[in-house]
Amino acid sequence: NAGVMQNPRHLVRRRGQEARLRCSPMKGHSHVYWYRQLPEEGLKFMVYLQKENIIDESGMPKERFSAEFPKEGPSILRIQQVVRGDSAAYFCASSPTSGGDNEQFFGPGTRLTVL
């Protein structure tokens, strides 16, 4: 059973470009979470999605950031018009059910660098 997959692993963008980060949850998992990690810091919750639904996007900036988890295909975190401050590691996690006391399985992350 493959784990959570994220691609690309590394992404370099120039200011003003768009970044698309993909996450395929573990097989059988329908709950996806996106987190952001700055160097030397813990992870910060961004958004929680179920298939075709955004459940909670309270941690995601209102502008330039969006997320989706379509019926078919991976979850996508999209950052429009990237700025240098968007440089970070973005991690996706999945779980089989909702609830904070269920283990979240993490992918390897996408490291975004904005030049």
Place this chain on the structure above:
Amino acid sequence: GENVEQHPSTLSVQEGDSAVIKCTYSDSASNYFPWYKQELGKGPQLIIDIRSNVGEKKDQRIAVTLNKTAKHFSLHITETQPEDSAVYFCAASKGSNYQLIWGAGTKLIIKP
């Protein structure tokens, strides 16, 4: 909202010695406390977790203790080995709330 503080930020111990990392949380409604290990360039991996209905849990060389009254929980690693070197994160959540609130991390260095 919930706030999780973690100490120390860096911990260096001799191979074979024990390591202890401590976290405090602010929201008394939190009831799930996982610990994650993150190796360089990788995603966090769950190593042990504890729920608020128990005070201690052990898994081989790793143990976690929880003091609900004081709102703190600790990770204990005994007989440390070089492969234990990594960054360790504590987190907290309420069972009904999926959001994990993370500590800032502890860089554990095992000296040979």
